[in-house]
Structure formats: C-alpha cells, structure tokens
Amino acid sequence: YGLKNKKEVWRVQYMLAKIRKAARELLILPENDPRRLFEGEALVNRMMRLGVLKEEEKRLDYVLGLTVPQFLERRLATKVFKARTAKSPHEARVMIYQRHIRVGKQNVNIPSFMVRVENENQVELRSESSLTGAKSGRTKKMKLKGKTKAEQKKEEVPEGDQEQIITPY
Numbered sequence: 589y590g591l592k593n594k595k596e597v598w599r600v601q602y603m604l605a606k607i608r609k610a611a612r613e614l615l616i617l618p619e620n621d622p623r624r625l626f627e628g629e630a631l632v633n634r635m636m637r638l639g640v641l642k643e644e645e646k647r648l649d650y651v652l653g654l655t656v657p658q659f660l661e662r663r664l665a666t667k668v669f670k671a672r673t674a675k676s677p678h679e680a681r682v683m684i685y686q687r688h689i690r691v692g693k694q695n696v697n698i699p700s701f702m703v704r705v706e707n708e709n710q711v712e713l714r715s716e717s718s719l720t721g722a723k724s725g726r727t728k729k730m731k732l733k734g735k736t737k738a739e740q741k742k743e744e745v746p747e748g749d750q751e752q753i754i755t756p757y
Contacts, residue, residue: 590665590677596700600659607631611651624648638662639705664691665699667711688717 591597610631617624628648635641640658641650660666665680668689674680681699683689689696691703692710703711713720718728 589660589663590669590681590699591660592681592699597656597660599700600656604654604656604659607635607654608652611648615648615652637704637706638702639708659702662702663699664689664696664701664703664711667703667708671711673711673713683719688713688719690714 610627614624614628614631631651632641632646632648635651635654636643636646638659639662640654664684665677668674668680668683669677673689674683684699684701685697687695687697690710690712691701691707695714
C-alpha cells in the first residue's frame with residue numbers, strides 16, 4: 589500500500605474502530621428508532637461514497653464487517669500504483685508528494701487522501717507536471733542552455749561589483 593510507517597496503519601485502525609463503535613451503538617437501538625434510521629443511513633451512505641461498501645451491502649450490519657485493507661485500498665497512493673501511473677508504491681508516494689498527481693481539478697499532495705467513488709476515474713497526472721513532458725524542470729533547463737551552475741552564478745554577479753584581489757608580487 590506504500591505506507592510510510594506503522595503510524596499510518598494505526599490511524600486507519602483508529603478510524604475503523606470509531607466507525608464500528610458508531611455502528612454498534614446504532615444497532616443496539618430499536619429498528620424503528622428515528623436516531624438509528626437517520627444516523628445509520630448517513631453512516632452507510634458515507635461508507636458507500638468512500639467505496640468500502642458495495643450497493644448490495646447497504647445495511648448497518650455490513651459496517652461491522654469492514655476491514656483495514658478495504659480502507660487502505662482507497663488511499664490515493666494505492667490508486668496511483670494500481671492505475672500503473674507509478675512503477676512501485678514508493679514511486680507513487682513520491683509522485684504525490686511532488687504534486688504530480690491531480691484528483692479531478694484538485695492538486696493533491698497527501699498520499700493518505702481517501703479517493704471517493706465519484707473521483708476514482710479522475711486520478712491523473714497534472715498537465716503542468718514535468719513528468720508529462722509539458723514543462724521542463726530547473727536542471728533540464730540549465731542543461732539545455734549548456735551552462736553549469738558555476739557559470740550561472742558568475743553571470744548573476746555584475747562585473748563592477750566583483751572584488752579585486754591585489755597580490756603583493
């Protein structure tokens with residue numbers, strides 16, 4: 589899944605624990621309780637928008653069966669890797685941090701961004717990204733000019749501002 593460390597897994601486990609706890613509390617209430625109907629429907633709809641529940645699993649009971657891998661599959665880093673935009677999960681994470689990835693019209697630089705179902709097919713490289721070939725990076729531009737870094741710095745200092753070194757011999 590291209591995780592940085594265990595803390596990211598723990599964060600997903602904590603989020604899942606809160607969701608399960610809310611579902612358990614709602615399942616204790618009677619079936620025709622207005623709170624259970626309203627909050628239960630909202631919780632199920634939220635899980636469906638995230639893409640962790642399918643259309644046929646549109647009941648509160650299925651929320652208790654959610655697992656950590658289902659949430660990890662919805663992360664942006666995983667989606668970029670699975671779409672073959674990146675060769676490895678690590679490369680996907682780096683591409684996201686370097687702002688090469690866009691979800692819809694939004695530039696995203698957070699690998700743990702949860703991709704919703706409606707945005708799933710809108711994960712793509714930014715058109716302004718140097719990876720698309722539209723715009724060259726700083727190093728490539730300098731190489732095209734044929735100048736080294738030292739020559740660039742020398743050009744920045746005007747001739748009259750340079751100090752004269754007087755040697756005693």
